[in-house]
Amino acid sequence: MTNTQVPNSQVPNSQVPAVRPRPATPSAAAAVRPSVRDRGSRLLAALFLAPTVVGIVVFTVVPIIGSAVLSLFQWNVIDPPHFVGGANYRTTFTDSTVLVSFRNTLVFMVLAVALQLLIALSLALALNGRMPVWLRSVFRSAFFFPLVLSAASISVVMKYLFNQDFGVVNWLIGLVGVAPVPWLTSEHAAMATVILVYVWQQFGFSFLLFVGGLNNIPKEIHEAAALDGATGLRKHLGITLPLLSPTLLVASVVGIINALQVFEQPYVLTDGGPGDATRTVVMVIYERAFEQLDFGEASAVGVLLFVLIMAVTALQFRLSRRFVHYQ
Helix, strand or coil: CCCCCCCHHHCCHHHCCCCCCCCCCHHHHHHHHHHHHHHHHHHHHHHHHHHHHHHHHHHHHHHHHHHHHHCCEECCCCCCCEECCCHHHHHHHHCHHHHHHHHHHHHHHHHHHHHHHHHHHHHHHHHCCCCCHHHHHHHHHHHHHHHHCCHHHHHHHHHHHCCCCCCHHHHHHHCCCCCCCCCCCCHHHHHHHHHHHHHHHHHHHHHHHHHHHHHCCCHHHHHHHHHCCCCHHHHHHHHHHHHHHHHHHHHHHHHHHHHHCCCHHHHHHCCCCCCCCCCCHHHHHHHHHHHCCCHHHHHHHHHHHHHHHHHHHHHHHHHHHHHCCCC
């Protein structure tokens, strides 16, 4: 008997087994879903970061590049720019006013930042002790309040308070028999006054940083140190400061960057005087650009200030490897 094969086309549909698609394995589905979620997360993150990135590029990166290019030209806004190469930098390094302004700015930075960090840390440690919650909140708000005010408006008020003839400060010290002090017209007193006004307004930022850093230190560490007999200054030097060193680094970096760019306080209080005793680098940039219309030299001074800020900041992070301790 011979076997006859029936073509598939002749087999009834009811006898042909139905072919069903195999469902995707759980591993394959799980491999697809994370990639889709990752792309969505990256897109969402990019949308949130876009305004900040665009702002940094437009208002920071582009002006820095523009200043570096403009420093190679001589331009007074009226006439077309004239390429002079490094002439603006050579003029800057031989200009006594510019050199004095850099010296004043460095002196201001060292004294102001040191005093600011010392006051902020001392007050933060004082408020970290036993105190009612409402009273601690009052002090925090009071210490931070000057920072939200305009530096120019504060300087105008302080200029009247420190006036030699009718200022409130001289009137108060006169009550105890002290002669009037030329706060704004004496070379050394003027710089001290500018520093005091600046620190009074700026220390609130460092204060809040230190308050947050102290709250992040586990209480168990202080309790263990107390059991070992550590109290007072020894406890702060051996425990609090090492654990607070990351916060101290941030506060010092931000404080130095802001101090190197100080402008409003010396401009309003003393206008850089007496002589050039309180003239800062940013004041020189302003005078060269908007009073003398020498935008090329002003840009050269600005580039040098930028390099100084970057160098000091890099040095801080380099030295931080020795004294910054992370938990």
